Amino acid sequence: MPVSKRQNADFADSAYRRLCDAILDGRLTPGTPLSRRVLAAEFGMSTVPVGEALLRLEAEGLVESRPRAGSRVRIPTASEIQGNYELREALETHSARLFAERATESDRKRLLATAEKLDAIFARMERKSYSAVRHALAERQHMRFHMLIAEAGRCAELASAIERSRVLLFNWLFTMSAEFGVLPEGWHSMLARKLADGSPREAAEAMRVHVRYRKDEVIEKLAQLTGSGAGRMARGPQRHRNGDSAK
Amino acid sequence: MPVSKRQNADFADSAYRRLCDAILDGRLTPGTPLSRRVLAAEFGMSTVPVGEALLRLEAEGLVESRPRAGSRVRIPTASEIQGNYELREALETHSARLFAERATESDRKRLLATAEKLDAIFARMERKSYSAVRHALAERQHMRFHMLIAEAGRCAELASAIERSRVLLFNWLFTMSAEFGVLPEGWHSMLARKLADGSPREAAEAMRVHVRYRKDEVIEKLAQLTGSGAGRMARGPQRHRNGDSAK
DNA sequence: CCCAGAAAACTGATACGACAGTTTGTACTG
DNA sequence: CAGTACAAACTGTCGTATCAGTTTTCTGGG
Structure with missing residues (x-):
């Protein structure tokens, strides 16, 4: 990755x-x-x-x-995380627009298929208790979903910018052992259908709703953590103990 | 820079x-x-x-x-340049949206002032003949205009992404000794007014028009150059002659 | 004259060692 | 016991030297 x-x-x-x-x-x-x-x-x-x-x-x-x-x-700051979502809103809405304009039939099919898979994962996670690591793995599947959209837009620059911004999210997940709330059932499938069937503008707006939904979640979480004694945001120096960590 | x-x-x-x-x-x-x-x-x-x-x-x-x-x-490829404009459309439209939402009164004033200055520069360039280097200098002023919008959006991540994508433009300018066409009179001032007075959506759409105007210009120019014998896009090895070039 | 092949001159990649700044731990002073 | 000065151990930074791969140039045959 x-x-x-x-x-x-x-x-x-x-x-x-x-x-x-x-x-x-x-x-x-x-x-x-x-x-x-x-x-x-x-x-x-x-x-x-x-x-x-x-x-x-x-x-x-x-x-x-x-x-x-x-x-x-790096330990990301709260404003960086928030800014990252702002950046993502810019990138992903345009990505959705390009998808609606340029995606082939097979692109659309593939997106719908992975959307259903993704919804299934989230539904399963809702029932079982899950660790931050497990969640991050699901998040990685989530990344595939968004990269699929970006690649169908046929713009390498936009796709790589989205990937870069998404990578930072992982770092953040582990910082705060954050877990997202549960999405409404079939959320991604619905989004995929809007991208596949809607006009460019409709696709972009659907994606905007999606990103903002997550962004608001994140802002709320950050307010909780920084409000209640900084949570785990600022951790101490943590002396070297580089065992077989990066095998 | x-x-x-x-x-x-x-x-x-x-x-x-x-x-x-x-x-x-x-x-x-x-x-x-x-x-x-x-x-x-x-x-x-x-x-x-x-x-x-x-x-x-x-x-x-x-x-x-x-x-x-x-x-x-680096010698940028045609598709990279085009992709760069696509990326910029994503970033700058969102930047304009944030400007409309968050800019202070002094932000708006400053933007209008630099827009007028910029229009004056372009008007002067229209009359005199100019070299690619002169043009690049004007382009640098142009960059300030866009960075001003980005900074008023109060999102460091978005601003730095815009800066990065703009830097690549300079490289391209020198590759092709490209010169843009002449903009309609008062073009930037009009854009600035729309950003300052319009709703977030109106601001974003005004910016989209601006970026696409330039993008179409570029695509046309690229078609000319690659069509008529590759122009100066692919230059030979050019043996070392590193004199006092980077003083 | 043209083209293949060898040699020479270049390239970045890496190792190692010396150095200077930062951090940390400690002992000493009040 | 708190605070400070000092020393030790860490840190990245950089210079020099060596190596292996790439490119260019030279050379010799057709």
Whole structure:
């Protein structure tokens, strides 16, 4: 699930992929220190390629680093999360518009199929209790749904921008062990039908409703957490204990 | 005008800034080879910080590098340019919407003022003949106009996404020595008034018209260039001649 | 003259070592 | 016991050297 790819079999690339996966899987939770030397030893390479990997991750917003005092998995702020949803509203509404304009018949079919699958997952999760990790996995399926829409729009730039913004969401999920509320039954299928059958404008507005629904949920959750003693947003330094974390 | 900033006074940062400025000013035109060693000697540092700078520029899309065969200032493809405008339509329409919702009175005033200034520049350019470089400078003023709208939207994520996508435009301008057609008189002032006085939806639609106007211009130009023998899109290797280019 | 193949000159990728700044832990002072 | 100064251990940063892959150039045959 790495965002930027450069299929070199280089060390730097391997380090990037391992770190990216580890962060997105929640094995490296936000706030975890990332020491070049420790990671280099763990990966069996020098610190140089590790540094390159960290630099890329920093450019993508998954890692933050203070000039000479270490890097760590980024802890997103409340306003960043909110801003991310604002950005997504811009991107995904346009993506929906392009879908309505350009999608082929097979695109529409595929979208409807994955929408039903996604609704089934959410329905199952409603009954069983679930951990944040389980939820993140469902969220990853959710990402496929939205990427399918973006790709049918036939605009690589828009699709990759959506992917980038979505990746940051995972980081946030693990920060707050957040769980979304339950969606009305058949929510995604209904959205998919509107995209497949509606005019470009109708598709865009349907997507806007969808994104805002989630955004409002998030804002409410953030208010709860920051209101009731900062929740888990600001965690302590957390000394190095880089065991076999990013295998 | 660098995109990512990290106000270290480090060598890597200095190299990044110098290269970024040189590319955006047109001193380093698309296709120019960027040798780590040559640049290192020129900047009075080792190849390591230069490599870091190139890596950042690559992440931003200004530089491309083939695994072990050198980096060069990126030559954008036709579909990338078109996709960039598509992306911009998504971002800027939403930016306009937020402007209509959140801008303060002083935001509106400032926008109207810069719109008039911008219109004056374009009017002056219409009379005099102008080089691509001159045009790019005007385009930079144009960028301020759009960044002003984005910042009034109070969403840092959206603003930085717009900035990133706009930066790539400069690169393109120098590739094709492209010149836009002449805009109707008072075009930007009219747009600014619609953003300042209209509803969020009206603002968004006004911006959409603006972006598409430019997009159609670009598509037409691209068709001319690729149709009539590829124009200057694909330039030869162009041997190293890194004189005092990036001072 | 043209074209294949070898050699030379380039390229980035990585390792290692030295260095300077930051953080942390501790011992000493009030 | 609180606060401060100091030292140790960490951090990223950068320079130099080496290596392997790519590109260009040169060379020799047709």
